[in-house]
Amino acid sequence: MLILGGCTTLFPAAEAPQGAIGPDQREDLSLFTVLGDAPFPAWALLETDPMVPTTRLLDGETVPVETAAEDDEEVDAAPADVALVDDELFGEADAWDRIRNGFALPDVDHPRVTREFKWFARHPEYIRRVADRARPYLYYIVEEVERRNIPMEIALLPIVESAFQPFAYSHGRAAGIWQFIPSTGRLFGLRQTWWYDGRRDIYASTQAALNLLERLHKEFKGDWMLALAAYNSGSGTVRKAVRRNRRRGRPIDFFSLKLPPETRGYVPKLLALKKLFADPQRYGIEVPSIPDEPYFAKVDLGSQIDLSLIAELADIEMEELYQLNPGFNRWATDPRGPHYVLLPKEKAEDFQVALAKVPKNQRIRWIRHRIRTGETLGTIARKYRTSVAAIKRLNRIRGTRIRAGRSLLIPTARARPGEYRLSEGERLRRLKKTRRKGNRYVHLVQRGDTLWDIAQLYGVGVRSLAKWNGMAPRDTLKPGQKLVIWTRGKVSVDTGHMAPPPQRRITKRIGYRVRPGDSLSRISSRFKVTIAQLRRWNRLPKGRYLQPGQRLTLYIDVIQQSGRS
Numbered sequence: 001m002l003i004l005g006g007c008t009t010l011f012p013a014a015e016a017p018q019g020a021i022g023p024d025q026r027e028d029l030s031l032f033t034v035l036g037d038a039p040f041p042a043w044a045l046l047e048t049d050p051m052v053p054t055t056r057l058l059d060g061e062t063v064p065v066e067t068a069a070e071d072d073e074e075v076d077a078a079p080a081d082v083a084l085v086d087d088e089l090f091g092e093a094d095a096w097d098r099i100r101n102g103f104a105l106p107d108v109d110h111p112r113v114t115r116e117f118k119w120f121a122r123h124p125e126y127i128r129r130v131a132d133r134a135r136p137y138l139y140y141i142v143e144e145v146e147r148r149n150i151p152m153e154i155a156l157l158p159i160v161e162s163a164f165q166p167f168a169y170s171h172g173r174a175a176g177i178w179q180f181i182p183s184t185g186r187l188f189g190l191r192q193t194w195w196y197d198g199r200r201d202i203y204a205s206t207q208a209a210l211n212l213l214e215r216l217h218k219e220f221k222g223d224w225m226l227a228l229a230a231y232n233s234g235s236g237t238v239r240k241a242v243r244r245n246r247r248r249g250r251p252i253d254f255f256s257l258k259l260p261p262e263t264r265g266y267v268p269k270l271l272a273l274k275k276l277f278a279d280p281q282r283y284g285i286e287v288p289s290i291p292d293e294p295y296f297a298k299v300d301l302g303s304q305i306d307l308s309l310i311a312e313l314a315d316i317e318m319e320e321l322y323q324l325n326p327g328f329n330r331w332a333t334d335p336r337g338p339h340y341v342l343l344p345k346e347k348a349e350d351f352q353v354a355l356a357k358v359p360k361n362q363r364i365r366w367i368r369h370r371i372r373t374g375e376t377l378g379t380i381a382r383k384y385r386t387s388v389a390a391i392k393r394l395n396r397i398r399g400t401r402i403r404a405g406r407s408l409l410i411p412t413a414r415a416r417p418g419e420y421r422l423s424e425g426e427r428l429r430r431l432k433k434t435r436r437k438g439n440r441y442v443h444l445v446q447r448g449d450t451l452w453d454i455a456q457l458y459g460v461g462v463r464s465l466a467k468w469n470g471m472a473p474r475d476t477l478k479p480g481q482k483l484v485i486w487t488r489g490k491v492s493v494d495t496g497h498m499a500p501p502p503q504r505r506i507t508k509r510i511g512y513r514v515r516p517g518d519s520l521s522r523i524s525s526r527f528k529v530t531i532a533q534l535r536r537w538n539r540l541p542k543g544r545y546l547q548p549g550q551r552l553t554l555y556i557d558v559i560q561q562s563g564r565s
Contacts, residue, residue, distance in 0.1 A: 093292035095138050100278055102145070102152025105224055108271050110255055112264065116272035124285045126163075127276070131288045133164035136295045136324055137177065137202050144210055151224060153274050154213060157231075160269045166200060166326035171463055173472040176200040176326070178209035188212070194387040195334035201327030203298060203342060225254035225267055233263040296324055297348035301355070304335040305363040308415040313354040314347045318419060331413040331420045332364060335390060364411045373404045384412045431470050432484045441485040445477045446509035457537070457555055458485050514550040527556050 120127060138155065145155050158177040162168040166177055174181050180190055180199040190198030190208055198204045209231075216227035219235055230238040241257040250256055254267055280287045307328060311318045322328065324342040333339065343351055369380060377388045377400055391397070395408050402408070413420070443454055451473055455462045462473045469483050477483075512523065520531045520540075534540065537553050546552075 095142055095290040095292045096277060096287055098142055098146075098292050099152045099155050102142075102155075103274055103278065104151035105153050105271065105274060107275070108255075108268075110268065112255070112268040113271045113275070116265065116268045117275055120272055120276050121283050121285070127280070127285055128288060130159050130163050131290070134158070135288070135290050137164065137166075137206075138290050139293060139295055140202070141206055142292075144206055148210060148214060150210070150214065150217070153270055154210070156273045156277065157209075157228075157270060159273055160266060166202065166323060169470065169472065171466065171472050173474060174199075176205045177202065178205045180205060180208070191334075191338075193329075193334055193336070194389065195328070195330050195332065196338070197327050197329055198338075199327075201338075202324070203340075204327070204338070223254075228267050228270060229254055229257075229259060229263050232266040233260050237263070294345045296342040297345045299341050299343055299348055299352060299355075301333065301339040301341055303339060303360045303363060304333050304411075306332045306365065306414045308413070308419055309358070309363060310341055310343075310351075313358070314343050314351040316344060316347055320344070322420075331385060331415070331417075332411070335393070335411075365414050367410050367412055369408045369410050371402050371404050371406050371408060375402070375404070376400070377402060380408065380410070384410045385417065386411050432468070436468070436486045438486045438488040441487065443483045443485055444508045445479055445481040445483060447479045449477050449479075449509060451475070451477065454483060454485070458487050460485060460487055508556055510554050510556060512552045512554055514546045514548055514552060516548045518546055518548075520546065523552070523554075527554055529554060529556065 137158075141155050141158070142152070145152055158164050161179040162177045164177055168177070168179070169175050170179060172181060175185075175197060176199040178199075182192060182199075184190075185192060185197075185199045185208075188208055188211075190201070190204055192198060198208075213227060213231060216230045216235060217224060220226040220230065220238070226238055226242070237260065238257070241259055242252045245252050245257060276283060276285065277287065307321060308318065308331070311321050314321070321341075321343075324344070333341070367384075369384070371380070377391055377397070381388045381391055388400075390411055391408060394411065441458060443458070445454075451462050451465055451471070455465045458465075465483065465485060466473045466475065468486060512527075514523075520534050524531050524534055534552065534554070535542070537555065
């Protein structure tokens, strides 16, 4: 066993993650989509969202990532290394005490800080909830912050960013407890594949976030307030505000700068949290104690492995495995890595002994699939809940064409889909099944559809539509995708009458070419839609006649149309 002070893998700094919690939106349902609605432990989620070259530290030496990967590949089925911090050094100390002792940012008396502090003080249940969620992650974050000798207030930053919700996904497409957007994550080493999202990886995203903050601290010449503002809004935004004030002979401290509204509240939130956590009893707030000792160990795996096998060998529940490893999107780790897993520290040694007895070729279940006429790599991948890339790589397929009658080797899950309760697919499935107010529609996405178009069609907000489907408003749609929509009825533009939709509806977008003799009335009758809908979908002003050959867009109820005589 390798005993380390914290962990040793280094990730490059990243630019500011967009989409942190805005003013008075700590757990606003319209902002964060946390995929899943099952009853989990108190610290679990609540329903409220190509790797660049880097280096790894091996035995005190910095080596290129390619060399490190080769070293990893040489490891066979021998017991894996476990990275732990020696818990005998700290006894029964509390992690919150350690955080308080490391506070270094100045105490600021400012109206914005006061406003944020009052909100937190009036919501003690929120503080308790967030503290419970932080339990598995806090010690590791505190260790890393202390190792880097940066202000301990930064250990509280995930409260501002995500309320310590590992599956948080904001309307700005930011994910994880540190809220990285996709492009920033990819640019700075947080891999995002079908199998894995490094933005949600507690280990990798923490390293990236702290590297970023250190870089911003250096860029803004030691001013942590400006560095934190840049983490939220981007360094370019802060630099521009600084230059503007310099030109006008004004101060360039954080509170004097003209910054976006979200950023103007972002740093005050952190300062307010510092004030509250410095002496919570003084304000009548009970913060759940978190032992100042490791909660998890980082265990090297050496290859792809089914998550149900990890849970079985470690003797833990699948839900806890996903909570410690929210970066895993599917039923297995990514075949291209990273090949490690975070496990409860007391389970790590037994797991590595058990894992050593499982050959690498038995860590994933394989089946042979005989290709049938009409099948594609996409349909086969969906059938077995794997990716096209994995099938192509395993079977050495270069293009996308396959021939009926031939066989493919397919990686497939050992357990039923429902066993992987916090996989991306299962979280999304439960989210879509969540009962909400109003009537439920299912919309079948057609080529060219956008969330805005569909929201207009059903008279709902884009953010609401995105939230119901575990998306962000700017996410792109795929033809054939099914969206769940909740509406209290459809308002007829002509009469204002609220007509409840059918209990089950699947909407499809079609194109229609106007024929000689057609009228809006005839077309609406044929497809069982209203004239008002036809006008709205095609932006047709009243009084304008249809012309033969004119193209119209219609959204029709597939089920209703199939029942026509």
